Structures are given as C-alpha cells and as structure tokens.
Amino acid sequence: MTDFLIAPSILSADFARLGEEVDNVLAAGADIVHFDVMDNHYVPNLTIGPMVCKALRNHGVTAPIDVHLMVKPVDRMIGDFIEAGASYITFHPEASEHIDRSLQMIRDGGCKSGLVFNPATPLHYLDHVMDKVDMILLMSVNPGFGGQKFIPGTLDKLRQARELIDASGYDIRLEVDGGVGVGNIAEIAQAGADTFVAGSAIFNTDDYQSTIDAMRAELAK
Numbered sequence: 578m579t580d581f582l583i584a585p586s587i588l589s590a591d592f593a594r595l596g597e598e599v600d601n602v603l604a605a606g607a608d609i610v611h612f613d614v615m616d617n618h619y620v621p622n623l624t625i626g627p628m629v630c631k632a633l634r635n636h637g638v639t640a641p642i643d644v645h646l647m648v649k650p651v652d653r654m655i656g657d658f659i660e661a662g663a664s665y666i667t668f669h670p671e672a673s674e675h676i677d678r679s680l681q682m683i684r685d686g687g688c689k690s691g692l693v694f695n696p697a698t699p700l701h702y703l704d705h706v707m708d709k710v711d712m713i714l715l716m717s718v719n720p721g722f723g724g725q726k727f728i729p730g731t732l733d734k735l736r737q738a739r740e741l742i743d744a745s746g747y748d749i750r751l752e753v754d755g756g757v758g759v760g761n762i763a764e765i766a767q768a769g770a771d772t773f774v775a776g777s778a779i780f781n782t783d784d785y786q787s788t789i790d791a792m793r794a795e796l797a798k
C-alpha cells in the first residue's frame with residue numbers, strides 16, 4: 578500500500594500565529610509542512626524565507642519541512658535553507674541556470690531534492706537527472722497564490738510522471754500542489770500522486786483534524 582503524505586501549505590495559515598498554526602496542523606495529523614517561498618520575481622508574490630524556516634525549527638517543529646522554492650536565482654536560497662533546517666528542497670528547473678548542480682547542492686547539504694513542474698513545463702527536464710531527484714512536484718495551478726482551481730490536465734501529467742518513476746526504479750515521491758481538497762484527492766491519488774499539498778482546503782476550515790481525516794478517508798477508498 579502506498580504511504581500517502583499530507584502536506585499542508587502554510588501559505589494559507591495565519592502568519593501572525595504561524596508556530597501555533599503549524600503545531601495545530603501537525604497535531605491534526607499532517608505528515609509534512611509545505612513551505613512556499615516566493616520572491617516577487619519568479620512569481621508575482623512575496624512570502625517567507627529561511628529565517629522563518631529556522632524560526633519554526635527553533636519553535637520545536639521536528640516534522641519534515643518541504644521547501645518549495647519559487648525564486649530566481651535558485652542556488653543561494655538552497656544554501657540558506659539547508660542551514661535553516663529544511664528537509665526537502667524543490668525548485669523550478671526554468672529558474673536554475675545549472676539544474677544538475679542545484680540538485681547536487683541540495684543532496685550535498687543533506688536534504689532531499691526535487692524539481693517542480695508548472696502546468697505547461699514539460700517533464701523532459703527529468704531526462705538526465707532521474708537519479709538525482711527524491712521528489713517530483715507537479716503544479717496543478719500556476720504558482721504564486723493559494724486558493725486557485727485545480728487544472729484537470731494535471732491528472733494526465735501525473736500518470737506520465739508515475740510511469741517515469743516506476744520505470745526508473747528509483748525511490749521518488751510524486752507530489753501535487755494546487756487546488757487539492759477532499760473532493761478531488763482520491764482521483765489525484767489514482768493518477769499516481771503520493772504526496773498532497775493542500776493550503777486553503779485545510780487552513781480555511783475550522784477543524785483541521787476533520788479535514789485531514791476526510792482526506793485520508795478518501796485516500797483509503
């Protein structure tokens with residue numbers, strides 16, 4: 578049986594009470610913390626950086642932190658997030674001048690590495706680096722904002738990515754990000770995803786536990 582991971586995106590959390598929000602969502606059964614880094618350059622929004630990641634570690638968060646870099650250039654942030662206690666670091670291949678080097682930097686720093694694909698970014702960026710990724714993240718919305726609608730074409734792309742992973746024989750997680758909720762998580766899992774980012778679908782509800790339970794119930798179907 579697949580081990581499904583639920584990764585709440587703290588982009589939709591209350592930033593004024595971030596430590597408490599992360600504690601609450603982990604207590605409610607989340608597996609990993611999805612941490613969206615936006616630079617107002619690669620994407621048209623500005624969020625949080627390595628200091629906030631470090632602050633969560635200092636606050637006592639021991640769960641894996643899944644850092645999704647939406648920044649350009651990439652490499653300097655890789656070093657800073659390794660220092661700040663990241664567990665996974667993923668970046669968009671178009672934003673890196675030297676994809677292989679960036680992936681290597683992440684693993685050399687002791688973190689798990691990954692590439693992120695926008696809805697229109699082809700999977701062929703993986704052709705020569707399947708042995709260097711621990712995670713493939715498919716965006717099911719255009720990056721920059723929470724609360725957008727899931728783009729249905731992602732399901733087909735997930736099936737293609739799942740085939741690539743299975744054929745490679747490597748242990749690679751397949752993550753999906755954007756517009757994921759209780760209503761579509763089962764269908765997304767059937768297409769091959771095993772790691773589910775959900776921001777607004779979790780943080781915009783009153784009871785995180787019942788939302789995460791409902792997601793797990795869908796995944797068990």
Ligand code: DX5
Pocket residue numbers: 586587588589611613645718719720721722723724725754755756757774775776777778
């Ligand atoms: C979008 C971010 C997502 C976002 C998802 O650029 O990468 O992680 O928080 O938000 P929802 O789940 O609300 O679509």
Ligand code: ZN
Pocket residue numbers: 586611612613645754774
């Ligand atoms: Zn994200």
